[in-house]
Amino acid sequence: MSLKHAVLVLLEAEPASGYDLLKRFNERMGYFWNASHQQIYKQLKTMHEAGDIDCQEEVQAGRPDRKVYSITPQGHGELLTWLAKPVKPNKINDSLLVKMYAGHLRDSDVILEEVRDHRQIHETMLQTFQAMEAEYQALVPEEQLPFKLPYLTLRRGILGEQSWLAWADEVEQALAGVAEQV
Incomplete structure (x- = not known):
């Protein structure tokens, strides 16, 4: 696009x-x-x-x-x-993931702090999306109809943020385990 x-x-x-x-x-x-x-x-x-x-x-x-x-x-x-026309699948460029990949070169506490900073951003986005979803769901079905497909893009955003936060939970657990071993 x-x-x-x-x-x-x-x-x-x-x-x-x-x-x-x-x-x-x-x-x-x-x-x-x-x-x-x-x-x-x-x-x-x-x-x-x-x-x-x-x-x-x-x-x-x-x-x-x-x-x-x-x-x-x-x-x-x-x-x-x-x-x-069909669109190509989206590819991401995520600097945080590159840092994670090379994380063995850094202290795990530094990476953990950055993941926690990003967590706050994603939690805020999720709250924003959920507020938008509540507005949509408060509409009567006739009012929702013209917004059905935009709502589905919103759902993708909600699921993406929830997924990111679940991943952050895994990262925090794994890095907490690394810190305990040191």
Whole structure:
């Protein structure tokens, strides 16, 4: 997937300014796809030049004009073409796992401390995802329907965080055993 396709998905739902798009991106996709402010604005410019999106300027009193982007028929076609193609399985680059692999070169307490720092991040993410899940589950079935597939992406995030935390439990137990042997 490219950032282009993520932007097209968001603009398919509704037009947005660059700022609004960045906010929506972070709220809706930022948990599974990362992009910086600069990357999104650069992508908007490229997509506009390619004809995948339109841009309308809205005059604002006392502020610079606001550019509002919307998907074009060409962009919609590009999105449908991309959706029809299979995607490759995701590969991860995880620096913590590389450190774990080379952990015999470090004191196990240092690694254990870093795993515990990461644990806090993953616990916070899990709590965030579970709060989002509670909001979804509080909707009546008719209100849930348009969010069914986004909800399933949320479930993937929840399961991923739970899995990471279970792995961290194993790491902590194993490293506690190493510390006892020293």
